[in-house]
Amino acid sequence: MMNSIYLATEGEGVHLGTPQVFVRFQGCNIGCLNCDSKDTWEFEDRLGLSMDEILVQIHEKSNSGRIRRVSITGGDPLHPKNVPAVSKLARELKARRYFVNIEASGTRLVHEVFDSIDFISFDFKTPSTGVETPLESVKKLSEQYEGRFQIKSVIENEKDFDYVLGAAEKLGEFSFPWVLTPAFNLGELLPFERFNKIIKWNEKSGGLFRVIIQQHKVIHGADKKQV
Numbered sequence: 001m002m003n004s005i006y007l008a009t010e011g012e013g014v015h016l017g018t019p020q021v022f023v024r025f026q027g028c029n030i031g032c033l034n035c036d037s038k039d040t041w042e043f044e045d046r047l048g049l050s051m052d053e054i055l056v057q058i059h060e061k062s063n064s065g066r067i068r069r070v071s072i073t074g075g076d077p078l079h080p081k082n083v084p085a086v087s088k089l090a091r092e093l094k095a096r097r098y099f100v101n102i103e104a105s106g107t108r109l110v111h112e113v114f115d116s117i118d119f120i121s122f123d124f125k126t127p128s129t130g131v132e133t134p135l136e137s138v139k140k141l142s143e144q145y146e147g148r149f150q151i152k153s154v155i156e157n158e159k160d161f162d163y164v165l166g167a168a169e170k171l172g173e174f175s176f177p178w179v180l181t182p183a184f185n186l187g188e189l190l191p192f193e194r195f196n197k198i199i200k201w202n203e204k205s206g207g208l209f210r211v212i213i214q215q216h217k218v219i220h221g222a223d224k225k226q227v
């Protein structure tokens with residue numbers, strides 16, 4: 001079930017600034033309170049393309065294969081209804097030597113997908129999302145996918161920051177990148193104050209995290225899609 005395929009420059013996390021083709025799957029029932037992609041929640045195929053047609057679109061959007069990176073996102077690409085297509089797509093892309101990243105919502109570890117791709121961006125959800133990520137999942141990632149994943153947490157307020165800090169302290173020493181994304185909600189202008197506060201809280205508590213704002217929202221505004 002596909003929502004869209006488009007070329008854009010990564011706007012968040014450790015691959016910030018890297019052009020890639022985004023393959024956005026449709027369908028998500030996780031229900032984050034601050035979701036900025038509610039248009040992806042319905043389980044329906046908006047593009048109606050076969051796998052071969054999807055691969056043709058990726059080739060075209062990647063400037064005939066000159067852009068070598070693909071990011072599989074959603075919606076929830078790891079919902080069981082999407083996993084067979086995501087697995088097949090990942091294998092086809094690897095056979096064509098693309099660098100493949102997946103944006104995982106943090107509710108499922110799907111090894112059949114993780115084992116076949118290059119990088120996993122895994123959400124550790126905060127209280128403001130209303131969704132919980134088991135810390136055990138982060139531990140498993142660090143044991144099995146060292147050097148191939150990042151953790152991302154959206155921070156709305158100090159409660160979110162304290163929650164993530166508590167989780168990181170429980171985990172003990174870690175070397176993977178844990179990115180704090182200042183919430184940049186629909187309809188909001190650049191949240192300077194929130195951004196600055198998170199930077200200060202991080203500095204004060206030992207700098208365990210990387211604070212990175214969503215660059216695409218700085219450039220295009222919080223509401224623009226496919227950028």
Ligand code: SF4
Pocket residue numbers: 028029030031032034035036037038040074075076105
């Ligand atoms: S997992 Fe992603 S698409 Fe699903 S509700 Fe949460 S933010 Fe929205």
